[in-house]
Amino acid sequence: MGNRKSQLEYDAPWRKTTWGTKKKDDLINDIKGIEPTTGDLKCLRVLLVGPCGSGKSSFINSVNNALKGRITSGALCDRATGGSFTVEYKPIKIESGHSSLSVVFNDIMGMEPGCKQGCPVEDIIKAIHGHVRNGHVFNPEKPLSPEDEDYVKDPTLSDQAFCVVYVLAADRIQLTDPSVLEKIKDIRMQVRALALPQVMVLTNVDQACPLVNANLQRIYYSKKIKEKMEWCSNRLGVPMCHAFPVKNYHEEIETNNDMDILILQALHQIIHVANDNSQARSSNNY
Numbered sequence: 689m690g691n692r693k694s695q696l697e698y699d700a701p702w703r704k705t706t707w708g709t710k711k712k713d714d715l716i717n718d719i720k721g722i723e724p725t726t727g728d729l730k731c732l733r734v735l736l737v738g739p740c741g742s743g744k745s746s747f748i749n750s751v752n753n754a755l756k757g758r759i760t761s762g763a764l765c766d767r768a769t770g771g772s773f774t775v776e777y778k779p780i781k782i783e784s785g786h787s788s789l790s791v792v793f794n795d796i797m798g799m800e801p802g803c804k805q806g807c808p809v810e811d812i813i814k815a816i817h818g819h820v821r822n823g824h825v826f827n828p829e830k831p832l833s834p835e836d837e838d839y840v841k842d843p844t845l846s847d848q849a850f851c852v853v854y855v856l857a858a859d860r861i862q863l864t865d866p867s868v869l870e871k872i873k874d875i876r877m878q879v880r881a882l883a884l885p886q887v888m889v890l891t892n893v894d895q896a897c898p899l900v901n902a903n904l905q906r907i908y909y910s911k912k913i914k915e916k917m918e919w920c921s922n923r924l925g926v927p928m929c930h931a932f933p934v935k936n937y938h939e940e941i942e943t944n945n946d947m948d949i950l951i952l953q954a955l956h957q958i959i960h961v962a963n964d965n966s967q968a969r970s971s972n973n974y
């Protein structure tokens with residue numbers, strides 16, 4: 689038993705955090721206190737990308753659940769058997785309680801191996817630059833072209849994305865087809881010039897580690913979770929300090945403090961880096 693325990697967990701946490709209601713309230717207050725760094729910005733847009741079924745839509749709902757203290761369903765989720773369940777470019781307002789800084793997460797079609805499968809990489813790049821109209825239905829065989837009605841020719845600052853969040857499922861990521869990881873790397877290379885912040889959210893931690901499944905507070909003791917996060921960080925080049933493990937809401941009927949704290953830690957970082965980038969981008973006139 690002792691031996692099995694040491695196989696699964698470290699003696700000390702590899703990332704320090706506190707738990708409990710106060711921690712959660714502090715995170716929510718911090719998030720509410722973030723001031724917009726640029727006056728012309730109506731909305732701080734964040735784009736979620738990742739393989740099909742990795743938990744993108746669930747993460748958006750989880751963020752709103754954590755902030756509202758109840759189960760919401762703004763983004764539709766599904767245990768889809770093949771292909772992406774989300775096909776539309778859908779903005780979902782994050783209920784952060786801000787009056788001056790409106791945060792919007794854009795849900796997007798999932799990525800799939802091979803060409804002409806899943807969300808086209810060029811459409812993700814266009815979305816980052818603000819060229820994709822909200823409500824656009826992605827077509828894997830036909831990326832958006834400047835002649836299309838859904839192509840926004842002169843995007844405003846509020847149409848652009850200021851942070852890309854790579855959502856990856858911890859229990860499956862090492863089995864992901866290498867071509868999907870290549871597509872993500874391709875996005876990273878293409879947006880280098882924007883100095884776009886990139887955050888990694890590792891979902892399904894409950895399915896990836898029995899220790900974490902039994903007690904979420906053991907997450908930063910888990911060798912498996914650390915190993916998976918390092919694997920993703922090395923493959924994609926996103927530093928560990930921008931990587932956050934979460935358990936998304938999927939079967940719960942009430943919110944849970946431990947789940948909320950992990951979700952809010954990720955959100956806190958996402959809003960901060962997106963806000964910093966909006967200032968840099970508006971002053972550089974990208």
Ligand SMILES: Nc1nc2c(ncn2[C@@H]2O[C@H](COP(=O)(O)OP(=O)(O)OP(=O)(O)O)[C@@H](O)[C@H]2O)c(=O)[nH]1
Binds near residue numbers: 765767935
């Ligand atoms: N156990 C567990 N299940 C999860 C978690 N996150 C998502 N799920 C489940 O995984 C399935 C897929 O989640 P979605 O949020 O629809 O994934 P998606 O990335 O939006 O998928 P596409 O739109 O198809 O690309 C759903 O059945 C979710 O309930 C998690 O952290 N833990």
Ligand SMILES: [Mg+2]
Binds near residue numbers: 744764773774796
């Ligand atoms: Mg989805």
